[in-house]
Amino acid sequence: MELIEQKLDEVLSSPTSMDYNIYRLPKSLVDEKPEAYVPHIVSIGPFHHKQQHLQHTETRKILYFHRFMNRTASLLHYVQVVEDLEERLYQCYPTDLKIERDSSFVMMMVVDGCFILDLLLQSKNYHKTTPILKWDYQVSQDLILVENQIPIFVLEELYRVFINGARGVREATATAAAATTADHDDHPITTQLYDLMLKYFVHHLLTTFLGMDYDTIYNSSRDRIENLKPEYRPKHLLDFLRFILIPNFAIQRSPAAAAAAANESNNNSKKNKKIPSATCASSSSSRLLCLLGGMVVDPPKKDNNVVVHIRCATKLKTASVKFEKNKKATSLLDIIFDENNGVLKIPTTKIHEGSEIILRNLVAYEQYIDDYSYISEYASFMNGLIDSREDVELLQDNGVIVTMLGDPSEVAQLFNNLVKDVMFHVHYTLPVRGKLEEYYNIRCHKWRASLMGNYFNTPWASISVVAAIMLLVLTFTQTIYTILSYHP
Structure with missing residues (x-):
């Protein structure tokens, strides 16, 4: 009994629970596909710092660090800033990592932070047509791995020193004393930094992942950055990437408020929107009217709180469901179903090896955070739509998926494995799922699809x-x- 109480006191009194936001993935998950979770080019932070296969790039990282030092203040200023944050930094990593609490940890944080800032500063000169070199692209993928993170407040404080010099050191010391960047009024500086991060990720990752152009992604996300409150700042680069991809209303609301907004935005009023019902089948003449869309009857009421499994794309097609890319999408979850016309609109996703790395790490990260699993829910929705290569080909023909993997079966396998053994609640897509199932269960939609498929194909x-x-x-x-x- 005393041992249990002693252990409980240790856990409750430990400061590690305050900012613990960089996680160690289960070995079983990493072993399933290590190339999706282990850095290929560069290590960031303590998890993979001493791995042998990454040592050859340490020299290049030091060269980037040296270039960054030539831009601005002395090394002493940057070291002083990180030393002031040292205790808080330890709290961001799991205790079983067994970090060596000495000057080598501080120097690692300084070098890694300045290396990232130098990468970001280069993005100031990027244009949307600037070609991406292979090394740069691989580094950008390494920067969004779950275990390859440093806290974003390190980048914020280092960037403040970069902008303000010695004065930035004093400001960073004040921030460290406040214990959180949210207590320090530095909105212009953090906005500048986040804008650099946005340009970097849009250019290196998002234009090759989303079916949106550079300006659309950048402008919609830029508005979020401008209005972002300090308490909702991302925790690290992977969290920042997720911040860009999730629905806009979810950024600065509690999970309950976000769910309510999702339901309201997806669940269009049915007062003036009637669709053909299965009751049309009472006679041959009414069946013909139903096929032609001539009878309108309110569909049976359904409980929108019940999670409905998504039928695969080819199955939905047999009920006259049509697929289109959502040209106005600003997030992955901008999925809309127009039950009047039977059109399911989904944001375009470009599928390649890098896409799997992005999705796998975001899904894994969402298993740990205290927020709705928006990316996992998107992956689950696509997993429901895709059961076979035929489903992939159907979505590809309609612009929902652009695959660069060659074999459509590989795309099906990717989505089928993304949410395997993953636990999450379905909220945002509940209304769309319910409407799709209602639409599918109306028999005249199947008759119409059969008529069109057999006689007008x-x-x-x-x-x-x-x-x-x-x-x-x-x-x-x-x-x-x-x-x-x-x-x-």
């Missing part, structure tokens, strides 16, 4: 059906005239 088939109908009408008309000629 090619121009020649359509011409044949029209010719047959015209022949039938002419024959019927001739019969009427013949009957009337015998009864003057």
Whole structure:
């Protein structure tokens, strides 16, 4: 009993629970696909600092650090800033990491932080057409791995020194004394830094991952940065990437408020929107009207709180569901279903090896944080839509997926494995899931799809059906005239 109480006191009194936000992934997850979680080029922070396969790039990192030093203040200023944050830094990593608490840890943070800042400062000169070199692209992927992070407040304080010199050291000391950057009024400086981060990630990762152009991604995210409150600042670079990808309303709200907003934005009012119902099937004539969209009846009510499994794309197609890319999307979860026209609009995603690294690390990260798992929910939605290569090909034909993997089966395998053994609550896509299932269960939608698939699937088939109908009408008309000629 005393041992339990002693252990409990140790845990509750430990400062590690305050800012603990950089996590160690389970070995089983890393072993499943190590190339998605272990850095290939450069280590950032203590997790992979001494791994042998990364040592050859340490020299290049030092060269970047040296270039950064030539831009601004002395090394002593940067070391002093990180020393003031040292205790807080230890709290951001799990205790089982067994960090050596000495000057080598401080220097590692200084070098890694300045290396990242030098990368970001180069992005100031990037244009949306600037080519991405292979090394730069691989580094950008390493910067968003779960275990390859340093706290963002390190970058903020180092950047403050870069901007303000010795005065920045005094400001950073004041921030460290306040124990959180949220207590320090430095909005212009953090906004500048986040803008650099945004340009870097948009240029290196997001234009090759999302089906949006540079300006669309940058401008929509720039507005978020301008209005971001200190208490909602991202914790590190991976968290910043997630910040860009999740819905805008989710940035500065509690999970409950975010869920309410998601339901409101997705659940369009049905007062003036009626769709053909299964009750249309009472007769052959009503069936024809239903097929032509001529009868409108309110669909049966469904409980929007029940999580509905998404049917695969080819299955939904058999119920007249059409797929389109959402050209107005600003986040991965801008998924809309128009039940009047049976159109499911989904943001375009470009699938390649780098896409899997982004999605896997975001999904893994969301298992630890106290927020809704928006990226996991997107991955789950796509996993439901995709069961086979035929589903991938259907989505690809409609611009929802752009694959660079070659074999569509690889895309199916990617999404099918993303949320395996992952726990999360479905909130944002609940209304869309419910509407899709309602639409699928209306029989006349399947009849219409069958009619279009069997008789209007090619121009020649359509011409044949029209010719047959015209022949039938002419024959019927001739019969009427013949009957009337015998009864003057």
